[in-house]
Amino acid sequence: MDANIYTQIKASIKQSLKIDLENYKDEQMRRRLDSWLIRTRANTWNDYFNLISRDADELERFRNYLTINVTEFFRDANRWNALKEEILPYLLKNSMENRKVEGLKLWSAGCSIGAEAYTLAMMIAEVAPFQKYFILATDLDRGALLKARSRGPYTQEDIRNLSLVQRQKYLTSVSPFYVSDGLQKNIRFEEQDLLAARFDNNFDLIVCRNVVIYFTTEAKDKLYAKFSAALRPGGILFMGGTEIISGPTKYGLQNFGISFYKKF
Ligand SMILES: C[S@@+](CC[C@H](N)C(=O)[O-])C[C@H]1O[C@@H](n2cnc3c(N)ncnc32)[C@H](O)[C@@H]1O
Numbered sequence: 304m305d306a307n308i309y310t311q312i313k314a315s316i317k318q319s320l321k322i323d324l325e326n327y328k329d330e331q332m333r334r335r336l337d338s339w340l341i342r343t344r345a346n347t348w349n350d351y352f353n354l355i356s357r358d359a360d361e362l363e364r365f366r367n368y369l370t371i372n373v374t375e376f377f378r379d380a381n382r383w384n385a386l387k388e389e390i391l392p393y394l395l396k397n398s399m400e401n402r403k404v405e406g407l408k409l410w411s412a413g414c415s416i417g418a419e420a421y422t423l424a425m426m427i428a429e430v431a432p433f434q435k436y437f438i439l440a441t442d443l444d445r446g447a448l449l450k451a452r453s454r455g456p457y458t459q460e461d462i463r464n465l466s467l468v469q470r471q472k473y474l475t476s477v478s479p480f481y482v483s484d485g486l487q488k489n490i491r492f493e494e495q496d497l498l499a500a501r502f503d504n505n506f507d508l509i510v511c512r513n514v515v516i517y518f519t520t521e522a523k524d525k526l527y528a529k530f531s532a533a534l535r536p537g538g539i540l541f542m543g544g545t546e547i548i549s550g551p552t553k554y555g556l557q558n559f560g561i562s563f564y565k566k567f
Contacts, residue, residue: 304333308348312336315352320366322443326498326522339368363446371517372415372447376422376457377464378512379544382562383422390508390539390563391430397537398507406435407507410533412497413514414440417451417482417490418461423510424486425473439503441495451492455481498522502533509534512543527554534566 304312313324324332343361345351355362377383394407407427411420420440427436442448450456456479462470475481497514509530515523530540531554542548542562551557551564559565 304337309333309336312348315348316369319352319355319362320369321496322366322369323496323498326519327517328519331517335369339365366444367446370442370444370447372442372444373513374415374418375461375464376418376425378418378422380464382541382544383426385560385563386541387426387430389560390541391426394507394539395431395434398535406437408505408535409436409438409508410503410506410510411438411440412509412511412530414442414447414451414492415444416447416457416461417454417492418457419510419512420451420490420492421454421473421482421486423508424490425469428486436489438490439506440490440492441497441500442492443494443496445494448492448494453481454484454487455479457481497526502529504533505535506533506538507535508539508541510541512541512546514543515546516543527551527556531555531566536566538566540564540566 309329317323340348340351343351343354345354355365398407409423411423414420417440420438423438427434440451442451455475457474458480459478462474462480465474470480473483473486475483497511498518511526511530515526518526527540527548534540539559540556540563542564544562546562548554548556548564555566556564557567
């Protein structure tokens with residue numbers, strides 16, 4: 304795809320989907336768009352934009368494709384175990400002692416269909432069942448949020464990392480699976496573009512995993528600074544396996560084990 308066409312497509316996507324591709328890596332996005340057009344029945348991008356202006360389902364499919372909302376419960380289980388065994392106990396002790404507040408304030412940023420936010424809720428129920436907490440869960444994908452708020456349905460694939468006990472405790476018993484409503488009561492799902500929104504603050508933990516992979520260096524730079532400002536001192540940012548923040552101290556963050564950064 305040549306640069307002129309890409310510029311036009313970016314403008315059309317911004318208009319129809321309110322997604323600003325200026326913040327996403329050029330080369331990967333152009334490749335993704337090229338392969339998407341081949342998969343659709345449209346011959347040209349003009350035809351395709353005509354199609355999505357009339358067909359809401361197709362528009363949603365396109366949005367899902369662009370934002371790539373693949374997820375699952377306890378995705379990358381090894382890191383979630385580190386969260387459970389090392390980070391959560393640290394947060395419970397330090398955060399609560401130092402701030403004299405009642406509850407933990409957590410954020411799943413780029414939560415997709417909600418598996419990550421529900422994973423956090425399961426974990427707290429297991430580690431500190433009487434702990435007060437609040438989870439903000441945000442994404443720019445409206446369709447994904449709808450499913451998150453509906454507590455499912457989740458597939459066998461989505462729940463493959465859950466133990467038998469967790470399944471029995473938190474899910475309906477037959478496929479497609481729904482999360483129990485008790486798990487949802489401390490979670491608020493909200494539509495939000497991480498690259499445009501102003502953030503709330505005083506978070507103990509921000510989980511932002513497998514979201515920034517397609518962002519440009521500039522977009523990541525701004526986001527990390529905003530995340531740091533949104534954390535309370537001593538708060539933790541939990542990133543994805545390949546999303547390593549180089550020179551975290553310039554954002555007021557320090558390494559705190561693999562995938563974790565602590566605000567100082
Ligand atoms: C691959 S999923 C990751 C879901 C979950 N964090 C996980 O690791 O399982 C990426 C999510 O990021 C969301 N996303 C992408 N760009 C975003 C943006 N600018 N603002 C908010 N969410 C965004 C997508 O809609 C998608 O649901």
